[in-house]
Amino acid sequence: MRLSVNGEEREFDGPAALSCLVARLGLDCRKVAIERNLEIVPRSAYAATALAEGDQIEIVHFIGGG
């Protein structure tokens, strides 16, 4: 299925949970926050959140700032 992740179009084997996407991207889920179609997904719900064709995913983390 096709997803938009941080503004980039990506092909991803589905069906799959959000936790699979995080693992596939090589990210530590304890260090990020995720929005799916403008709704925040609580960290505890990554495994239970099924991805769907066309989902808009934003994955963010803390960086340096003033």
Added chain:
Amino acid sequence: MDGSSRLEDDTWTVAGRTFRSRLIVGTGKYRDYAQNAAAAEAAGAEIVTVALRRVNLSDPGQPMLIDYLKPDRFTFLPNTAGCFTGEEAVRTLRLAREAGGWDLVKLEVLSDAKTLYPDMEETLRALKLLVADGFSAMVYCNDDPVYARKLEEAGAVAIMPLGALIGSGLGIQNRLNIHLIVEQAKVPVLVDAGVGTASDAAVAMELGCDGVLMNTAIAQARDPVRMAGAMKHAVIAGRQAWLAGRMPRRLYAEASSPMAGLI
């Protein structure tokens, strides 16, 4: 507080959280996160501001801020830098709340990229959205006592007026306004932005501010870790001077040595 009171007992409280350090430091513009962490330690900071941005998907193994500045050592104060509307600020801070797990945040809604001056009308609107969503917002604002009061009435947990433009290092441009804001506020007031060197931080504290927030003054010093230490001492010195109560200003001299007994 008399002269025998210990420095460690001089605390300040924001949104129910009590801190000893009155110096909040940013985490931007450093050479790397290791230098950043060393400067934050040297500053004696207990709170650091952080920004929220997309993860770099092409290099997920790159260093991450929280590997260097540990959330169990520092209270992270997520900011809304780069947000120009209330909705952008709320969206950013909701994600920050999920990432960090707490609701103390720094709201800044800016007007234009050249001055980064706060858009106060939009800042006030954003604050109301955040308060309705359960956030405790420390608010970056201009040095306008009227808007400072409106922010406080709308539920800001701290008022953070600029001393000068972000990153300008020009020091506090309008001491009178900062003084007026301090005098009327019932929540903590922190000068945020504009500090260039240690004496600027001392001035902020001598005006009665509860704290100072700075980033560039430390990060862009030739020796950031040394400057962080200087800022720590300046904030303590200014705070102690404020508590001690300065002597009155006089136009003319008043001799320190008695005239009686002169040969």
